[in-house]
Amino acid sequence: NAGVTQTPKFQVLKTGQSMTLQCAQDMNHEYMSWYRQDPGMGLRLIHYSVGAGITDQGEVPNGYNVSRSTTEDFPLRLLSAAPSQTSVYFCASSSTWRQQTDTQYFGPGTRLTVL
Amino acid sequence: GNSVTQMEGPVTLSEEAFLTINCTYTATGYPSLFWYVQYPGEGLQLLLKATKADDKGSNKGFEATYRKETTSFHLEKGSVQVSDSAVYFCALSGTTTGGYQKVTFGTGTKLQVIP
Numbered sequence: 001n002a003g004v005t006q007t008p009k010f011q012v013l014k015t016g017q018s019m020t021l022q023c024a025q026d027m028n029h030e031y032m033s034w035y036r037q038d039p040g041m042g043l044r045l046i047h048y049s050v051g052a053g054i055t056d057q058g059e060v061p062n063g064y065n066v067s068r069s070t071t072e073d074f075p076l077r078l079l080s081a082a083p084s085q086t087s088v089y090f091c092a093s094s095s096t097w098r099q100q101t102d103t104q105y106f107g108p109g110t111r112l113t114v115l
Numbered sequence: 116g117n118s119v120t121q122m123e124g125p126v127t128l129s130e131e132a133f134l135t136i137n138c139t140y141t142a143t144g145y146p147s148l149f150w151y152v153q154y155p156g157e158g159l160q161l162l163l164k165a166t167k168a169d170d171k172g173s174n175k176g177f178e179a180t181y182r183k184e185t186t187s188f189h190l191e192k193g194s195v196q197v198s199d200s201a202v203y204f205c206a207l208s209g210t211t212t213g214g215y216q217k218v219t220f221g222t223g224t225k226l227q228v229i230p
């Protein structure tokens with residue numbers, strides 16, 4: 001049982017490049033989400049999904065796209081990278097979007113630097 | 116909207132000292148409250164949670180009590196160890212008008228325990 005996995009662990013991009021951060025979970029969780037972590041700002045929600053084919057925006061969605069074609073996978077796409085997107089990105093999942101008591105399970109993170 | 120305020124860090128303690136990390140929240144309704152811990156280079160993991168007023172969450176010697184009257188969820192440990200050095204996040208989970216779980220994180224408090 002791998003839990004939540006993310007690739008790559010580190011990435012350096014040049015301004016304007018695009019890339020996809022991968023996230024997968026093997027717990028059959030309905031709810032998946034992407035956060036970015038910046039110093040002094042905690043975790044901010046980028047996008048989330050309540051099931052295959054259903055996604056929605058979080059607090060800071062601009063510059064990012066998501067899709068969810070399967071229960072397991074929830075990739076995050078940076079369309080045209082900007083230095084402001086330099087951050088640590090975490091994918092998280094929980095068993096259901098309906099219960100506010102549910103625990104979030106986090107991946108190990110991707111550290112992204114945009115030059 | 117919902118918000119979580121936690122004490123600024125870093126907090127530096129000697130081994131076996133008593134730890135308190137303050138957390139207060141603003142929320143509508145009856146949220147669930149969580150403490151997550153992030154060890155260096157890793158993702159967040161659940162430390163403890165409480166889902167209703169006066170509940171006490173506990174794990175690994177850490178405790179926190181859900182105080183609705185003071186809207187607080189302070190984290191305490193009687194005797195910290197070097198291995199407790201990490202960043203601690205207070206979080207609340209509520210329900211949006213659309214019925215979805217929404218998690219709001221504090222900015223994190225870094226704890227350093229010295230031998």
